[in-house]
Amino acid sequence: MRDALARAWARQAIALTTLVLLWEVCSRAGLIDPFYAPPPTVIAMTFYELFAGGTIWEHIAATFSAALLGLFGGLLIGSALGFAAAMVRPLADVLEPVMILLNAIPRVILAPLFIIWFGIDLGSKVALSLVLVAVLIFFSVYSGIREVDTRLVERVQTLGGGRATLLREVYVPSVTAWVMGSLKVAVGFAFTGAVVGEFVASSRGLGYLLSFAQSTYNAAQTLALIFIIMAFVLLLFSLAGRLERWLLHWRYA
Template identity: 80%
Template sequence: MSALFDKTWARQAFALAVLLISWEVLGRAGLISPFYAPPPSAIALALYELFADGSIWQHLIATLSAALAGLAFGLLLGAVLGFGAAMVRPVADIIEPVMILLNAIPRVILAPLFIIWFGIGLGSKVAVSLVLVAVLIFFAVYSGIREVDARLVERVRTLGGGRMTLLREVYVPSVTAWILGNLKVAVGFAFTGAVVGEFVASSRGLGYLLSFAQSTYNAALTIALIVIIMGFVLILFGLAGRVERRLLHWRYA
């Protein structure tokens, strides 16, 4: 398995190297316009300049704070609403249509409204991330509870298990698996919400820098910022994967 893993990473690294070298050569030969697709060397220079003066860190911290806060509150709100809707039918009759409607529309279009409500500070970015994550987790929890095997529930009740036993021994393990299975998607949604909120209106953050790069037609800076965002998301994906494997070790075993 380790040999296969090493070979896979080697092939991926080789393919990436070929792509970057070809891109650089074609760009220097004038076959690719640097205005639209600047060569990797120009993107690397833009990355260096972002980190050289240290100003990038305040923008990284702003985006990361909004994304992680939105992720945490979205996980909590989605789980609570999902549990309530799955366990109490009248609650489901009220909440489920709202969640279906929010899921049907591009939720990032709510960003301008949140900025009107909460201003251009951290609150509006957290709100956008929260909504994106909460809708996803709601359906994960709601579906996780509703798809629990009814025979298993009956057996627990037959053995004298009450509502708390069902929650602890049946519903919570099932819901945990569904939440962790969607955790990587939730991380991506949280970052999307934070960056989109900053892009619409903000005084700092990676989305603010992206808006500046767009307004100045700086493709190298734009791609450099995209690379930074992708790097942070991949790091969080890795952490989420470790949490999933640790808490769901029985599934991987």
Template identity: 35%
Template sequence: MRRGIGLRAAQAALLAALFGFWHLMTVPGLVPPFLFADDQQAAFFFGEPVKVLQRIWAWFVSDADIYRHLGITLLETVLAFAIGAASGLATGLWLALAPTASAILEPYVKAANSMPRIILAPIFAVWFGLGVGSKVALGVTLVFFIVFFNVYQGVKEVSPVVLANARMLGASRRQLLRHVYLPSATSWVFSSLHTSVGMAFVGAVVGEYLGSAQGVGYLILQAEGTFDINTVMAGIVVLTAFALLLDAVVGFAERRLMRWQPRSGETEKL
């Protein structure tokens, strides 16, 4: 308990130190002259943390005009995350348990994964329009392969001894899937989900950059057009905070579903 409180305090202190350093670097007269030609350039390039926080306060409290945009971005992110994770899980299980299909589709899966999928954003905009659909489609392509390869590898690494024992006890194919394959792949799945949260946000925001009239990515794009670096930084902070929140939800689900797995501290004690 004390270790957890101390860890949180250290993390908060580090965050405060970073904001303090950021603030000092943008205060006129404190920036080394060899870095910038004048005192205003540091604030122009990096923004000012006080003004960034003021912009966030205006978005959420005084003006309260970000909720519609944030709702759209979160909807796109959650849909991309859910669809990409579910399809990656199902496809990974299928190909891991179907060697013939895996051998046939392997070069196509590798080719699709090697493609820089960001370039698909304009195509999705043509196919699905400039609404939520094109952003979700882009996010799904980013999330799918992360989950797919982790599930595929997790199922492939099931212990043959465990499989042989389960078959000896008369386990059916469905029972093997439920009691052997899925538990083996669970840790791999959650590991991929933590990475996929950020990729789902990337798909949503990049899609909003390329064509949208709403969303946090749209607000950032508008701010970039007017060289409003403080609003750009505010948008980045907001997106980061909600990405961490969604990652915390995934972590909570992981702890609930994987109670059987010993934690790192418990493992060290053993």
């Protein structure tokens, strides 16, 4: 198992190194216009300049704060609403159409409205991230409970299991599996909301830096910031994967 994993990592590293070298050679040779796609060495220098000054950490902290607050808020609200809708049919008749409507429209277009409501500070970014995550988690929890095998529920009730036993032994494991399956997507949505909100209107954050780089046609800084965001999202993906394996150990066993 470890040997196979090591070979997979080696193949990925070789492919990535080859791609970077081809990019560098093509850009230096003029096959790719460096104005639009600067060579990796230029992007690496931009990385150094961003971190050498130290101010980048303030922007990373702003984006991280908005994304994580939106993620956790969306998880809590989406889970609560999804659970309530699945357990109380009249409530589902009200909540499900609203969530379907929110899911049908690109939620990022709500960014200007949230900025009007909550200002250009942290609140509007958290609100946008929260809405993006909450809708996803609502459907995960709602579907997770609705898809529980009714025969399993009947057997637990036949054996004397009450509502508390059903929640602990049937519904919670089912919901956990559905939520953990959506967690990585939720992480991406949370960062999307934070960065888009900062891009539209903000005084700090990685989205604000991206907006400034785009307005000055600085492709190297734009790509460097995109890679920074990708690196942090991949880190959270890894943590989410570890959490999933820990919570769903029975599945991996």
